Amino acid sequence: MTSLRRSPEKIRLPLGFSFAAVAAGIKISGRPDLALAEAAGGATAAALFTKNRVVAAPVEVGRASLLSTGGRVRAVVVNSGNANCATGRAGIQACERVCREAGRLLGVPAAEIFPSSTGIIGVRLPTEKIHAKLPELVVGRSANQRGVLAFAHAIMTTDTRAKIASARIRVNSKDVTVLGIAKGAGMIHPQMATMLVYLFTDVGASLHELQSLLREACDESLNCMSIDGDTSTNDTVLLLASGASGARVKDVRVRKKFSAALTAVCQSLAEQIVSDGEGVQHVIRLFVEQARGREEALLVARTIAHSMLVKTAWAGADPNWGRILAAVGRCGVPIAPSRVQIFIGRQKVCRNGVAWAFNERQAHRHLTQPVCDIRVQLRRGQHSVRFLTTDLTAEYVRINADYST
16 A cells, blocks of 8 residues: 655646736635636647536636637636636626636637636626736746646635646657646545646647547546545636647657656546545545446445445444445445455455454554555456545534535
């Protein structure tokens, strides 16, 4: 067992991007709450969005803009402290006004400004505060680590730390860099309703190539995690490619190495998000093995991860494997209980669907660690999945009970 990644030792910056952040007064705390990431020469963009049928204004506007420009983005503008969701036509218009003003300052059409928001639902977006700070935001952009850190901190809500990951590969005598910045600590659930994630790279790629690469990377990382099973209204994963490195993914060697680097960055961000989950004391690495297909393994993993009984047992470091078995039994997969095996750490605790003698004290000690391993074998096939999840604590309840007050 290894520790989960929390932050990179070094922030690697892809060519062609600059970053900035300011305090616009959206957050009551007065902390930075408005961020900008700009691609100086423009970038090709691919995105995945929340699957919640209630979507925030920036999701609607951003999705429409990507369609109208064919995936062309010049800059991303993100505000925290206000979700601009459930705000009706006025919310859409407020979002469009921010994009128009940012586009005017950068000399590009409003459709090339990609908007994002995160925070409380149902509150009017204070566009006058954002407009007042946009000139300072644009002037303050910089292509250095300080700018990246400022961006990462400005998009946080209940996060306790910034989430940044990066990777660099060398192929055909060219360096290609991937940088990822994310926020998320609650309302974290797979199926692209996870958090805000911004991925920046200097590789060259078409919209179709980027979309395929992004989906592949997310399926192995951001779609294999859950904190609370809730599905947010705003969340977006956006991948921007400047092409400034001169390398292109149409080259098979570049694509293979780039795909691995992009997946590694997304996996690191997923680990950082889960380990910073609201009230989390224990991160669980849940392995579901020997399923007939990947989707079957994911269904079993999600059912276990979303069981309140299982999550509260993990909170108390209680090796109550019966709750895990019960969750497997109600997931909808026609499993044979007499074939299921469960492990806590390296110990087998359930064999063929019944109790197996194990050291309960040792299992308890394993579950008291910050990162714990649970393994479920269905003995139905050859497919498996690694799924990141957490316990559920009283602190999670406290944070979310007081969130809007």
